[in-house]
Amino acid sequence: MKIRTIIAAIFLALSVSSIANAQLQLNGAGATFPYVIYSKWFDEYKNVTGVQFNYQSIGSGGGIKQVIEGTVDFGATDGPMTDQQLADTKRKQGTDILHIPTVMGAVVVCYNLSSVGKGLNLDDETLADIFLGKITKWNDEAIKKLNPRMNLPDRAIVVAHRSDGSGTTFIFTDYLVKVSKEWETKVGKGTSVNWPVGLGGKGNEGVAGLVKQMEGSIGYVELAYAVQNIIPYANMKNKAGNFVEATFNSVSAAAEGASKNMPEDLRVSITDAPGKDSYPISGFTWLLVYQNMKDEAKATALVKFLQWAMGKGQSFASGLYYAPLPKQVVKLCEKKISLVTANGKKIK
Amino acid sequence: MSIEEPVNKKDIFLRKIIPSQNLGDFIFERLTLFFTVLVFLLVILMGYEMYQGSRLSIEKFGWNFLVNSTWDPVQEIYGALPIIYGTVVSASLALLISFPLSIGVAIFLAELAPSWLEKPLSFLVELLAGIPSVIYGLWGIFVLVPWIRNEVEPFLSDRLGFLPFFQGAPYGFGMLAAVLILSIMVLPIISSISRDILRSVPQSQREAAIALGATKWQATKIVLKDAKSGILGATMLGLGRAVGETMAVTMVIGNRAQISASLFDPSYTMASVIANEFSEATSDMYLSALIELALVLFVITIVINALAKLLVWSMEKKWKTS
Numbered sequence: 001m002k003i004r005t006i007i008a009a010i011f012l013a014l015s016v017s018s019i020a021n022a023q024l025q026l027n028g029a030g031a032t033f034p035y036v037i038y039s040k041w042f043d044e045y046k047n048v049t050g051v052q053f054n055y056q057s058i059g060s061g062g063g064i065k066q067v068i069e070g071t072v073d074f075g076a077t078d079g080p081m082t083d084q085q086l087a088d089t090k091r092k093q094g095t096d097i098l099h100i101p102t103v104m105g106a107v108v109v110c111y112n113l114s115s116v117g118k119g120l121n122l123d124d125e126t127l128a129d130i131f132l133g134k135i136t137k138w139n140d141e142a143i144k145k146l147n148p149r150m151n152l153p154d155r156a157i158v159v160a161h162r163s164d165g166s167g168t169t170f171i172f173t174d175y176l177v178k179v180s181k182e183w184e185t186k187v188g189k190g191t192s193v194n195w196p197v198g199l200g201g202k203g204n205e206g207v208a209g210l211v212k213q214m215e216g217s218i219g220y221v222e223l224a225y226a227v228q229n230i231i232p233y234a235n236m237k238n239k240a241g242n243f244v245e246a247t248f249n250s251v252s253a254a255a256e257g258a259s260k261n262m263p264e265d266l267r268v269s270i271t272d273a274p275g276k277d278s279y280p281i282s283g284f285t286w287l288l289v290y291q292n293m294k295d296e297a298k299a300t301a302l303v304k305f306l307q308w309a310m311g312k313g314q315s316f317a318s319g320l321y322y323a324p325l326p327k328q329v330v331k332l333c334e335k336k337i338s339l340v341t342a343n344g345k346k347i348k
Numbered sequence: 349m350s351i352e353e354p355v356n357k358k359d360i361f362l363r364k365i366i367p368s369q370n371l372g373d374f375i376f377e378r379l380t381l382f383f384t385v386l387v388f389l390l391v392i393l394m395g396y397e398m399y400q401g402s403r404l405s406i407e408k409f410g411w412n413f414l415v416n417s418t419w420d421p422v423q424e425i426y427g428a429l430p431i432i433y434g435t436v437v438s439a440s441l442a443l444l445i446s447f448p449l450s451i452g453v454a455i456f457l458a459e460l461a462p463s464w465l466e467k468p469l470s471f472l473v474e475l476l477a478g479i480p481s482v483i484y485g486l487w488g489i490f491v492l493v494p495w496i497r498n499e500v501e502p503f504l505s506d507r508l509g510f511l512p513f514f515q516g517a518p519y520g521f522g523m524l525a526a527v528l529i530l531s532i533m534v535l536p537i538i539s540s541i542s543r544d545i546l547r548s549v550p551q552s553q554r555e556a557a558i559a560l561g562a563t564k565w566q567a568t569k570i571v572l573k574d575a576k577s578g579i580l581g582a583t584m585l586g587l588g589r590a591v592g593e594t595m596a597v598t599m600v601i602g603n604r605a606q607i608s609a610s611l612f613d614p615s616y617t618m619a620s621v622i623a624n625e626f627s628e629a630t631s632d633m634y635l636s637a638l639i640e641l642a643l644v645l646f647v648i649t650i651v652i653n654a655l656a657k658l659l660v661w662s663m664e665k666k667w668k669t670s
Binding site for chain 1: 418419421422493494520521598605616620623626628
C-alpha cells in the first residue's frame, strides 16, 4: 500500500512537471561570458511569464554553428558573425540574423608587481609591445615614461594569456589590432591567436592564477573577474589621451562614444572608442535572433523577452558585474527587435 | 493440443539450427558477440567520422600538418609538430619516472608486504587512480608549480645548468610540471595492474625457486621474468593515459606550442589544444584542423593500446603452453 502511494506520488509529480514542460520552451546556445546574467534573466523572466528558456553556454563558436544549422531558437556570441556565416545562414535557414547587443563587458590588464601595487598606467603602444615581446623588463623606458613616480623593478616581464578560445581574447586582440600595425600584421585578432610570447592559462581563473603566482607577470582577464577577486589592473590611456580605470561607467561611456556612428546591423566593436571617459578595451555581447521565425508563439515570446531584457533586464547587469547598455544603444536595439517577424507577419 | 503444437514446432526448429546447444547458451553467446562487434564498429565509426571531419584540413595541409610548427588560427595555418612533440615527450618522460616506481610498488605489494599492510596500501594506490584529473590540476597549480619554481628549477639550473634541458627562466609552469603530474597520475595504473599480474604468476614458481635455495630477491627475479610482458602491457596502458590526459596537463604545462629542449619551458599537448580551442572554433578550417589533431591522437592511442593488448595476449599464450 505504501509503495503504491509513493509510486502514485512520483507519477503525479512527473505528470505535473511534464505539464510544465509542455509550456513554451525556447532553446538557445552560445557564449559563456554572459552566461551569468542570461541565466538570471531567464530565471526572472520565467517567474514573471512562465516562459522557459533553456540556454547552453557552449561557447560563441558553438552558438554560431547551431544558429547556422537551425538547431536552436536563438544564439549568443561575444564576437559578431562574419559575412560568410550570415550568408550561410541565409542559404540554409532562409532568413537574416539580427545581432542584438545585451550587455557589455570589459577586459582589464592585470599585473603582479609588489613594489608598485595598484594604479599602473599603460598606453596602447606599450601594451602591444609587451605582448609582442618587444618590451621585456618592467623598468623599460616606455613604461617609466608613463609612470614617472613609480618604483619599477629591473625584473623580466612574464606575459600570461588565455589558452582556451574566448570572447575575452577576441576583445583584447581586437583592441591591439586597432592600435598597433605590427600586431595586426604579425598576430591579428580572434578567439585564439598565435601569441608571440607568454604562458597560457585556461579560463579567467587560469590567467589570474598565473598572474597571482608570478611576481612580474602581466595578463588580461574580464573586468568582473578582476573586481571579484581583487586583482590590481592597469589604467589604460584612451583615444582622448586620458588614463581611465575600467568601471561600469567608463565601459558604458565607451559604448556611448561608439553609438554615434553605429553601423546599421549593430555588429560593432567598441574597443578604442572615442570620448574622454571611455575605457578602451570593452565590447558588446550579442544575442543572435532569426529575423523571420517559423513558430509564431516562439517568435512572440522571444520578442517579449528581448523587450523586457532591454528594459527591466538591464537593471540586473551591474549587480552581476556587467555594464548595462547606454540609452542610445537600447533605442537602436528596440528598433532591431521590432523587425522580428513570424512567417513574414509582424509581431504585435 | 493447440497449445502444445507450436512448442513442438519451435523445438524442432531450434534443434535444426543449434543441434547440441541449450537455448539460453545460444542467446547468451550471440548477445555477447553482438556487443563485441558493436564496440568494434563503434571504433571504426569514430575513426571514419574523424577522417570525414578533418578532410578539409587533410586536403589543404597534407603531411605538412605533421611537420609544420606554426599553429595560427588567425591566418588559418595549422602545423601540429610542436603539439605532437609536447604530447609524446611529456608522456614518455612521465613513464620514465613512474615505471621504476610503479614496479617497485607492485613488487612490494605482491611479493613482500605482509597482508595487514598490503590491503590498505593497495587500497590507497587504487584510490590515487580514482582522483579526478581536475583535482590533480588544482593541486599542481597551488602546490607542485610553486615548489618547482622556488626549489626544483633553481636547484637544477644551479647544478645541471650546463645541460640544455635545464636552462631558461624558472616559471614553474612548463614541461617539468606536466611530466611530474603525469607520472603521479600514471603510477597507480601501472602499479595496480602489475601487482595483479605478479600475483597471477603460479605460486609453484616461487616455491620451486626457494626450494632450490634461491634468496627472496632471486625468486622475485624469476617471477618478474614470467610477468614481464604483462608488465609491459600495463606500462602501455599507463602511456595511453598519459598521452590522453587533458585537464591536469593544461593547467600546469603553460600551453605554448613550441619545441624546446629545456624542461623549464612551456609546451602543449594534443588533448589540451582540443579541449581549449574546440568550443570557440568558428571557421570550418579551424574545426577541421582540431578534428585532425584528434585523429592523430586517436591513431597514437590505438597503436599504444593495440601494442599493450598484443603483449598481454602473447603472455597468456605462453602460460598456457608452459
